[in-house]
Amino acid sequence: MKMSIVRQWPSADISIEEVEFGVNVTQKGRTYLAKKWGLTNKVCEYIDLALHHNLACTYQKGHPHEKNFNTHPDGGVQYIAFSRRWEEKWVMSIDQYSGRPDIKQVTFEKSYHQAIKLSQSHWVWETHGGKNIFVPYEEVPEILTLITSDVIDDVEHGRLGRDRTRERVQRTNIITENDLQQAIVEAVQDRSLEQFFGKITHHREKPQFQADEDNRFTLGSLGQARTRLIPDLILVGKSDFTILELKKGSASLPEIQQLLSYGDCKDAKKWANGKHIHCALVAERFTDSAIKGAAEFDDPSFSLALYQFSFDKALTLAQVTQKQ
Numbered sequence: 001m002k003m004s005i006v007r008q009w010p011s012a013d014i015s016i017e018e019v020e021f022g023v024n025v026t027q028k029g030r031t032y033l034a035k036k037w038g039l040t041n042k043v044c045e046y047i048d049l050a051l052h053h054n055l056a057c058t059y060q061k062g063h064p065h066e067k068n069f070n071t072h073p074d075g076g077v078q079y080i081a082f083s084r085r086w087e088e089k090w091v092m093s094i095d096q097y098s099g100r101p102d103i104k105q106v107t108f109e110k111s112y113h114q115a116i117k118l119s120q121s122h123w124v125w126e127t128h129g130g131k132n133i134f135v136p137y138e139e140v141p142e143i144l145t146l147i148t149s150d151v152i153d154d155v156e157h158g159r160l161g162r163d164r165t166r167e168r169v170q171r172t173n174i175i176t177e178n179d180l181q182q183a184i185v186e187a188v189q190d191r192s193l194e195q196f197f198g199k200i201t202h203h204r205e206k207p208q209f210q211a212d213e214d215n216r217f218t219l220g221s222l223g224q225a226r227t228r229l230i231p232d233l234i235l236v237g238k239s240d241f242t243i244l245e246l247k248k249g250s251a252s253l254p255e256i257q258q259l260l261s262y263g264d265c266k267d268a269k270k271w272a273n274g275k276h277i278h279c280a281l282v283a284e285r286f287t288d289s290a291i292k293g294a295a296e297f298d299d300p301s302f303s304l305a306l307y308q309f310s311f312d313k314a315l316t317l318a319q320v321t322q323k324q
Contacts, residue, residue: 005039009047012056016047021073025080027058032069033076037094042103042137043080046094053144055082060090079107084149088156091147097126097134106140108133111155114177115146117230118258125206154249174311177248180282181205181232183315184244188235196307196317197280198237207234209267216264231262234271241272244280251283252290256297256304263302277302282309286320294321 005018015026022035023043037043050056059069064077081093093107094100108116108123110132116123121139126132135143174180187193188200209229235242245259262268263279279302281294286306297304306320 007039024071025058032064033071034080035076036100038101050082057083057086061087103137105134105136115151177246180246187315197235197242198240200235200237202236204234209265212266229262240278241275242278247283250285252287253293279304282307
């Protein structure tokens with residue numbers, strides 16, 4: 001029989017015991033088996049990292065399922081996930097995709113993609129299952145600095161439908177950027193956005209552009225240069241190639257700079273194949289500095305405009321600034 005090893009984190013009331021079939025994770029008197037995991041240095045480091053960033057809960061409402069709160073080898077789960085509070089959704093997890101018993105990558109919940117997009121991390125979308133985000137283990141600290149308490153609050157408000165969010169639902173029926181993206185795709189299919197973007201022949205969600213060293217807009221307030229650029233949506237028409245960045249709340253200058261980095265990259269110009277590149281920022285509202293910055297933008301190689309969205313049974317856009 002394998003001799004058990006126990007490690008404790010008293011500040012969070014976490015105890016982890018390495019057993020024959022994995023590790024028993026115990027917190028606040030509740031225990032579940034995380035299969036095929038061990039108390040390796042990286043696993044302990046992962047837990048330390050979570051606690052350092054105030055992610056102190058090893059179980060969440062519904063994760064694990066009640067039936068899996070046991071130590072039987074026929075039960076248990078594949079993961080050790082962390083959240084800020086037990087009633088909130090998980091933020092990051094080591095799971096069957098992480099390379100156990102070592103950790104090669106960490107899975108982040110898909111709702112945090114807007115924060116992760118601002119990093120330099122070589123992250124990728126999960127192409128199956130929950131469609132979450134894989135981040136190389138060594139790049140996790142950078143991601144966690146971007147997932148602040150305010151960011152978690154935004155995600156939780158969108159998911160839980162608290163009072164402030166319920167008012168927005170009644171007004172727009174759009175809670176997350178994914179909702180907005182799907183509403184735009186539906187409007188494109190209904191041909192109701194042709195006055196803004198022309199006749200659309202096809203679209204693509206989350207395309208990946210390779211960043212250029214000489215890109216004029218990947219530095220400054222966005223931080224250091226990034227290797228990949230991933231806009232939310234592209235719309236391809238007969239004469240226009242439109243790159244869209246979406247914001248469910250207020251958009252400011254950093255979102256404009258991020259959008260411009262897409263329009264300036266060589267991959268976008270290659271994909272456009274001679275069509276005019278139009279950069280479109282769609283948001284519920286804009287700061288004064290964003291409106292001023294967009295109005296002053298002047299570049300012969302591509303255009304920029306801001307569009308304010310609303311929703312009353314259907315998506316509508318209003319152009320805030322003209323194409324420049």
